[in-house]
Amino acid sequence: MNNKAHKQAFIRAEQAEKSLANCKLCPRQCGVDRTAGQKGYCGLDDTVRCFREVMHYGEESELVPSHQVYFTGCNLRCEYCAVAEWNQQPLAAKEMDFDEMVKTIALRQRQGAKTLNLLGGEPAVNLAGILELLGRLKPEIKVVWNSNMFYNDIVDELITGLIDVYLADIKCGNNSCAEKLLGVSGYLEVVRKNILKATGKADIIVRYLILPGHTQCCLKPVLEWLAAEIPDVKLSLRGNYVPPIPAGSAPAEYLKQEDMQAAVNLAERMGLKLIK
Numbered sequence: 001m002n003n004k005a006h007k008q009a010f011i012r013a014e015q016a017e018k019s020l021a022n023c024k025l026c027p028r029q030c031g032v033d034r035t036a037g038q039k040g041y042c043g044l045d046d047t048v049r050c051f052r053e054v055m056h057y058g059e060e061s062e063l064v065p066s067h068q069v070y071f072t073g074c075n076l077r078c079e080y081c082a083v084a085e086w087n088q089q090p091l092a093a094k095e096m097d098f099d100e101m102v103k104t105i106a107l108r109q110r111q112g113a114k115t116l117n118l119l120g121g122e123p124a125v126n127l128a129g130i131l132e133l134l135g136r137l138k139p140e141i142k143v144v145w146n147s148n149m150f151y152n153d154i155v156d157e158l159i160t161g162l163i164d165v166y167l168a169d170i171k172c173g174n175n176s177c178a179e180k181l182l183g184v185s186g187y188l189e190v191v192r193k194n195i196l197k198a199t200g201k202a203d204i205i206v207r208y209l210i211l212p213g214h215t216q217c218c219l220k221p222v223l224e225w226l227a228a229e230i231p232d233v234k235l236s237l238r239g240n241y242v243p244p245i246p247a248g249s250a251p252a253e254y255l256k257q258e259d260m261q262a263a264v265n266l267a268e269r270m271g272l273k274l275i276k
């Protein structure tokens with residue numbers, strides 16, 4: 001976190017809290033009054049809830065050990081979501097105790113956490129609570145914004161300077177697959193815009209989970225867009241897709257080793273910078 005932004009974190013948290021009275025944090029544009037308990041697509045009111053915190057070693061090597069803090073609620077409905085229950089019932093988790101969470105984060109830092117990894121769900125829909133939390137932390141903590149990048153400009157503005165690493169998902173390479181797999185329209189333009197905005201503000205890693213059977217429609221256009229727009233970006237290709245049961249419109253198979261290798265070869269041929 002930069003010091004100037006850190007000093008503004010509580011003011012920014014207030015701004016974010018006020019915006020919840022007519023919530024348009026993300027392109028769902030629900031316009032509900034979350035401060036009055038109304039809920040929009042993400043199902044959240046103005047409380048913030050964490051359903052898991054854990055030291056994790058499976059993230060990109062430059063981030064680990066990473067202290068993951070999972071917030072409930074999301075503005076996408078990915079068919080293959082690993083934590084769908086917390087997105088469908090985001091208020092089922094206990095409300096976060098800020099003092100306790102600050103102590104837990106300090107403990108994890110003492111235990112060797114290199115980064116604090118904010119994820120969910122989706123951190124953007126929990127903006128007000130996250131800003132308040134960041135304001136209570138030491139500014140030297142390295143903060144990772146582990147996000148689907150589907151949010152409006154207000155989120156981008158209020159997190160600027162508080163984030164050290166954008167761990168930015170790009171999930172589909174076209175809007176038709178996004179509608180089918182993520183339950184959202186107008187996905188690609190928003191996510192691309194936010195990735196470009198994040199570039200240069202802080203470190204950024206673009207992460208793409210390789211979806212079996214989506215080479216031509218998703219993998220290829222994602223790589224082509226990165227190669228054309230931000231060829232120097234760090235790219236993390238993930239091969240750990242887990243098919244849901246029932247699969248629905250999501251791929252029903254695990255990724256084959258040869259398809260993983262083919263994706264890596266394609267990215268390398270395009271000159272992209274792969275990280276692990």
Ligand code: SF4
Nearest residue numbers: 023026029030040042
């Ligand atoms: S953050 Fe939630 S309530 Fe606000 S616009 Fe997005 S989905 Fe709707």
